[in-house]
Amino acid sequence: MFTDTAMSASTPIKPEPFKVACSSCNLRELCLPVGLSQENIDQIDNMVGQRKQVPRGEALFRSGDPFQSIFAVRTGFFKTCVSSEDGRDQVTGFQMAGELLGLDGISSDHHSCDAVALEDSQVCVIPFSRLEELSREFNELQRQFHKIMSREIVRDHGVMLLLGSMRAEERLAAFLLNLTQRLQARGFSASSLVLRMTREEIGSYLGLKLETVSRTFSKFQDDGLLEVKQRQIRIIDQAGLQQLVNGTNCAAN
Amino acid sequence: MFTDTAMSASTPIKPEPFKVACSSCNLRELCLPVGLSQENIDQIDNMVGQRKQVPRGEALFRSGDPFQSIFAVRTGFFKTCVSSEDGRDQVTGFQMAGELLGLDGISSDHHSCDAVALEDSQVCVIPFSRLEELSREFNELQRQFHKIMSREIVRDHGVMLLLGSMRAEERLAAFLLNLTQRLQARGFSASSLVLRMTREEIGSYLGLKLETVSRTFSKFQDDGLLEVKQRQIRIIDQAGLQQLVNGTNCAAN
């Protein structure tokens, strides 16, 4: 039923032959095809290879794997993390439906981070050489792809700002607002969410220890900003969180 | 003598009409043309518009400026920084000869950070639409440009790792090693350098206060790792710095 073409050296993941055309995918407004004309979207359909299932806890790719494709999250949730020679590691992002994975691999033909599914997930496989070919032909697609890479750079700069100049509460508030905003864009509630990641993963992303994350959640709850039941979060005072992020009292770094 | 075509809305900077062909530029091994065949390099020559002088302290572009071109540093030294609505700001990088500036602008057709010259500098102006045109035609160039964008993403992930999981000494050591390595690639001494930026700018980049940076320099000097005379740095024990970066004693975050 499934043919195994194992993209990732480290984990043999079953590809799924069934394909949903980008043009009829409900993520087309959030994913690579954003803003493309119908004609161009039809071209993208040609480009997207197959879909691939990634069970919770498994890696879509790992640092060092040869780079061949980028991936668009169709369903599910991922984290990406880098690690240094010594054991340090850092979560560099969390990706949800419509977001791309694997752009790091272009620079050296090998991935430089791990992408791990935090829940059972499905991705669309986009062979990079096909993408380059088609974007030579269709300049709308070319421009779109460049925008996506650039957006990733801009996003990373935002994370640097967070890591370099915010205190724990500000970081967590910014994180929650960012998450809910992205969830809302996908049709989910703006005020109620289930975290897919552990306190430790949040901490790694935010440059904090897991205990600090936990304490900060508790403080937000005491302050009436959130209701926290383990990973179930309800946002009670969004404006309050926003105010924390924009410095009520902060000094520039 | 100089025609003023003012790329940046905020600062009128004199363009310089004289052009050095990429093919005869001594930065070609460090800059956009890396690895391109002679034929392709000749094509790049067509793409690079003019050179532009940026005096120390002035901005090549500022956040919000319309995006039209990317820039390659020919001589000099830049910093890029982002800022949030409230006054927080964060240096996101320092760029030296051969490195590109402006990739952030592609995502929204407007720059999202400031690029400021830390010494009198010269950049090559590369109109982005020309770059896209040519990279549709020459796939070596296309690939090269994609690699450069991807490399920026990978670099940013490295900075996140630094900001998220290293202590002050480790950050500064990593910073110095990175700087000297890049300077060395440009033919400068591996052990002796003059910092182009203030303690405050280093601190912003590393997520530290200027006093912490200063103290850490002093400590490195006391420990016999460096000789520090204001901005004049001599590295005495490179291996010692390296050892600091690779955790002698660290716990993963």
Added chain:
DNA sequence: CGTGTGTTTGAAAGTAGTCAAAGTCAGTGG
């Protein structure tokens, strides 16, 4: 030679980290 910007250093305060222990929850196997 003064002025101003940038740097160094000290002392005190504050924030986040460390270590430890108890609590929660989902999944497993008796």
Added chain:
DNA sequence: CCACTGACTTTGACTACTTTCAAACACACG
């Protein structure tokens, strides 16, 4: 079906690191 296990979370007490505030110092520039 329920108790057990293991992974994750919460909380407390204490420690360590970085920041803050303040003052003196160095150096480049006009």
